[in-house]
Amino acid sequence: MPTWKRTFAAVWLANTVTAIGMMAFLPFFPSQLEHLGLTDRGEIATWAGVLYGAAPLFAALSSPLWGALGDRVGRRVMILRSMLAITLFVGAMSFATSPWELLALRIAQGLFSGFVAPSITLVSVQAPAEAQSRVSGWLQTSMVLGAILGPLAGELLRAELGVGEVYLGVAVLSLVAALLVLCFAREDASSQRSDGRRLEPLGALRTLVRDIGELRGNAALRASMLLLFCLQFGMGATNPLLELHVRDVETWLGWMKPSTAALFFSMSAANLVSMPLWGRLGDRRGAYRTLRICAALCAVALLAQGLASSYEALLLARVLFGAAMAGSAPLAFGVAAAESSASQRGGAIGVVFAARAFAIAVASMAGGAISVLVGVRGLFLGSAGLLALCLVVLRPPRSGGDRGVIHNM
Numbered sequence: 001m002p003t004w005k006r007t008f009a010a011v012w013l014a015n016t017v018t019a020i021g022m023m024a025f026l027p028f029f030p031s032q033l034e035h036l037g038l039t040d041r042g043e044i045a046t047w048a049g050v051l052y053g054a055a056p057l058f059a060a061l062s063s064p065l066w067g068a069l070g071d072r073v074g075r076r077v078m079i080l081r082s083m084l085a086i087t088l089f090v091g092a093m094s095f096a097t098s099p100w101e102l103l104a105l106r107i108a109q110g111l112f113s114g115f116v117a118p119s120i121t122l123v124s125v126q127a128p129a130e131a132q133s134r135v136s137g138w139l140q141t142s143m144v145l146g147a148i149l150g151p152l153a154g155e156l157l158r159a160e161l162g163v164g165e166v167y168l169g170v171a172v173l174s175l176v177a178a179l180l181v182l183c184f185a186r187e188d189a190s191s192q193r194s195d196g197r198r199l200e201p202l203g204a205l206r207t208l209v210r211d212i213g214e215l216r217g218n219a220a221l222r223a224s225m226l227l228l229f230c231l232q233f234g235m236g237a238t239n240p241l242l243e244l245h246v247r248d249v250e251t252w253l254g255w256m257k258p259s260t261a262a263l264f265f266s267m268s269a270a271n272l273v274s275m276p277l278w279g280r281l282g283d284r285r286g287a288y289r290t291l292r293i294c295a296a297l298c299a300v301a302l303l304a305q306g307l308a309s310s311y312e313a314l315l316l317a318r319v320l321f322g323a324a325m326a327g328s329a330p331l332a333f334g335v336a337a338a339e340s341s342a343s344q345r346g347g348a349i350g351v352v353f354a355a356r357a358f359a360i361a362v363a364s365m366a367g368g369a370i371s372v373l374v375g376v377r378g379l380f381l382g383s384a385g386l387l388a389l390c391l392v393v394l395r396p397p398r399s400g401g402d403r404g405v406i407h408n409m
Helices: 003-023 026-035 041-073 075-095 099-112 116-124 129-160 163-184 201-216 219-246 260-285 287-307 311-325 328-338 342-393
Strands: none
Touching: 003 026, 003 075, 003 116, 003 129, 003 163, 026 041, 026 129, 026 163, 026 219, 026 260, 041 075, 041 099, 041 116, 041 219, 041 342, 075 099, 075 116, 075 163, 116 129, 116 328, 116 342, 129 163, 129 260, 129 328, 219 260, 219 287, 219 311, 219 328, 219 342, 260 287, 260 311, 260 328, 287 311, 287 328, 287 342, 328 342
């Protein structure tokens, strides 16, 4: 087996284990806040959005720097850093006694624990040039499996053991994932960037910021960042409040009990099946062009969720949403791979990841507050409208990312 495939397998398994742990607690902040003593629905919705979005917000700020640093000191080190940070900060959440303590830990988690971007970078720089979107897509399936299994595991563990034990279990899973990467993943040092000078703290920071500025000047990369931001905003604004939306719909079939976990499961299952297909389509037709198709389908799915009057209709809309959203991340990362050299790959993927994380953070925080004014249903409809507007405004760039050609390899 080629070295890059062995590294891919180790990273994929480690990411799957970590993602299962993360999704065991992320969808259930409303219940956690009730456990801490909050009773007002508006206050719970606002806090749930803030807690959900705090980590992505600070990950958006730190991810480009971590990515550019990884180009110099190693991407495997960046993965280990992120998973050990999850072990520390998520494990500490089991001892939180107030929403403010949870918020502080979520901020620390966001600053230090982004593992998706360095994982994609580590495999991307070793994989063949013609398979960049597919590699990114298959790595994203680990996150989807986490989204499928995590909420179900979290719901069961909370019922059997309690909230605190769920956080400790997540910490253990992340530690196991770090050991998998340490023992089985390998890195080609020739893909790291070096200017022959010692990496001093202040000089390194200036260099990293300069590299990020150069990457943001790339038209195709910038366009994909903006479209990905709009895509993730729609999902990030609504996911934290899905548990509240379920309480507002009826069920047509008496035997089907409304379940938030089932909605996350169905969306993730559709996501898992569709993601490799989007990757292959992006490699053939162009990553950015295919990303626009994803966005159009996502707008339709968000609209359907907002208009759903029954749990069954909401379930079908979630399946469509999962199938459409499957292409967003691998295609955006595919554009980043096409528009960067191997020595700048971490910075490019970090910049795209930052756009994605910032959208989730802003959307989840704003969504909780806006839902107090327009309701959760109005939040779905508004998100669909925003995404449709972005599709009208943004135009495909004429570049390698649009044509699906890998440059600068």
